[in-house]
Amino acid sequence: MTQPKPMIVTLEIAADDMLFFQQLRDAHFPAHANYLDAHITLFHRLPGGEPAITDTLAKLAARPPLSLQVNGIVKFTNGIAYTLFSPELQTLHAELQTAFMPWLVRQDKQPLRPHITIQNKVTAFKAAQLHSTLLASFTPFAIQATGFGTWSYLRGPWKALQKINFNKR
Template sequence: MYKLQPKPVIVTLEIASADMEQFNTLRALHFPGHANYLEAHLTLFYRLPGMEAAIPEILQQYAQRPVMPLQVSGVVNFGTGVAYTLQSSMLQELHASLQKDFDPWLVKQDRHPLRPHITIQNKVTAFKAAQLHAQLTESFTPFDITAVGFGTWAYLRGPWKALDRFMFEER
């Protein structure tokens, strides 16, 4: 049961746990330990108001859908880290619809088009990021994963606290 709370809420796309194993393994190996508070994740919205009762209602409504395939399409170096990029027209349409419903509460960062990614390294030197990027790119082949729902999290100035999950329907 979702509980309203004063901290900002982060919304993630839940990925099948078997699909996340490889990302979590890479994150454990390459993310600096002092800054690795979280498992790998795909953030949809970075800051929604935790006291807004409509947010969980909207997520529950949108969860009434089948699981969604996503393609892991590439590896990107963003200067201080590395992430896997994802492609899905269904996810882009879903995110755009959620943006419309969340419009009154969106901060500037959450108004941008979604660039879905799963970060496996961050807060490192440009040299370390370039090394990992080259290593992962050398053997990369696109592959599919499955989105299975939404997760909500309270932001605690570093770590996140899990609040609730809104799971898609298995069809």
Template sequence: MGQILQTGTLIITLDMAPGDQAFFDALRKKHFPAHANYLDAHITLFHKLPANEGSIPGILTKFADRKAITLEVDKVHLMGICVAYTLVADELKKLHEEMQVAFAPWLIKQDQQGLRAHITVQNKVTTFKAQQLHQELNEGFTPFKIEATGFSTWKYLKGPWKLLDKYPFLL
């Protein structure tokens, strides 16, 4: 875990257990338009923090001193031209609220709101295509659980992201 100390925008995501990551990456690879799919599946916690804020690594290290979090994948959600799986966990909601307090001086309006945790598997398609996939994924859908295992920080590169650091949960 190194220092961020870079210019630009910092994104913080919640890491998934390897099997869960592989499952959602495969869905994303299959359904996301190839020309726009330059990210792996991810759970964004914060969209825009200052990449040069030196206190963020220490804050994340403290928040990572915890056990893994079990998340329930509770439904397939259609948002216009986007299809995502929504995630529910009281423990994650509470953790996010605590992180919002720690990051308060730097939060943009979007990051000041309550967390709507999700994993996008399709975006940037027509409404019709999104509706088709939503229907397909909903058929026989049963809620299931995945495991969150840590945080990652990313530098936003006007499209792609560059991994900066990982903060695995320690317990």
């Protein structure tokens, strides 16, 4: 019997907000390595096919959408990401960590540092150039999180499994 592929959980954001980040990613992420859309990863490796995970996500989606503050641009060695701030998201993530504790890998046990990567796998020089360019005109702004996404990890690309929208039940 084949073992299910690991599951990734993302935070979905409003389509208009996503368009901004996707356009930057398309412009600045090397095409040969850009096989994912812009995204916010909440959990990197959960067991695929575990119904308690999707049940928990569905239960916690019974809430209004979240506002996130895009509060900075960070440069790492070979890329750039926009950083996000939301105390509400931190609380929600901690609740998910508690529910998912039996399955968490070390990376997913860490405090959440939400971000959206728009460039990676470039030289440090290219990353520094883009960081400087983007920072020159950056002003913090708000985006809206609309739900959770689940994905099957395929050793590179991801396959969409399910979107679970927030609602005000």
